[in-house]
Amino acid sequence: MKPVLSVQGLKQNYGGFQALKGIDFELNAGECVALIGPNGAGKSTCFACLAGQQNAAAGHVLWRGHDLQKVSVAQRTGLGVARTFQVAQVFEALTVLQNMQLVLQAKQGVSMRDVLSDCLLHEAMHWIEEAGLSDLGPDMLRSPADRLSYGGKKRLELAMAMAGLPNPSEGLMLLDEPAAGLSPEERLDMMDRVKRMTDGGTTVLYTEHNMDAVFGVADRVLVLIDGQLVAQGTAQEVAANDVVRQRYLGQAFTFNGGAGHA
Secondary structure (H helix, E strand, O other), rough: OOEEEEEEEEEEEEEEEEEEEEEEEEEEEOEEEEEEEEOOOOOOHHHHHHOOOOOEEEEEEEEEEEEOOOEEEEEEEHEEEEEOOOOOOOOOOOOEEEHHHHHHHHHOOOOOOHHHHHHHHHHHHHHHHHHHOOOOHHHOOOOOOHOHHHHHHHHHHHHHHHHHHHOOHEEEEEOOOOOOOOOOHHHHHHHHHHHHHHHOOOOOEEEEEOOHHHHOOOEEEEEEEEOOEEEOOOOOOOOOHHHHHHHHHOOOOOOOOOEEEE
């Protein structure tokens, strides 16, 4: 199977500090891959280079045959690449529904004559349902998004990122700690949504510190330590890796075929 994402020799420096030291990995279409590692390993830098917030010092990011180096964030979105953030990013002054309407209308072009509340209402409601927010009721959907719970904001942000892609089933979603700040029940719900995305064909790369959102969820796991990929493979292979256990998971970590536990 030919990979849809190929990262080749990716390097990034901050002054004299090497945040990424020439990493290489590939993702296949519809694959769910976790990128894990300790704080300061280079995960956020890697995501910033993939999503376009930073230009890498060296290397290539090939997405479906397109070299993304020096391609803007907006252009990457047009090519099918979107991301979410560790702290949910939504337009809190807009209503929940308007957040979705704005993203959808932006794909067609926004005019000063547009009345946002009238734009693409049917499509917006479809994505609200996809986000699991339709049960909030009409009043809440037409209230400012800052009234949502944090878990609600995370679900809304995920749906907005998906809805902004030209063809979500052929897109790449970069999810920065999708389960961060969520309760155990909310984490289960969020990761179930992520898996359903990949079942529909979307390719997902996500970072995560909650191991119960990695082991038993990801098809493969990449481990980044000190700017270098030290291991990659199935959850079982990574959990058994001596370097990963010594430098990140800990020797007491156990993997039971589903979730991992320290």
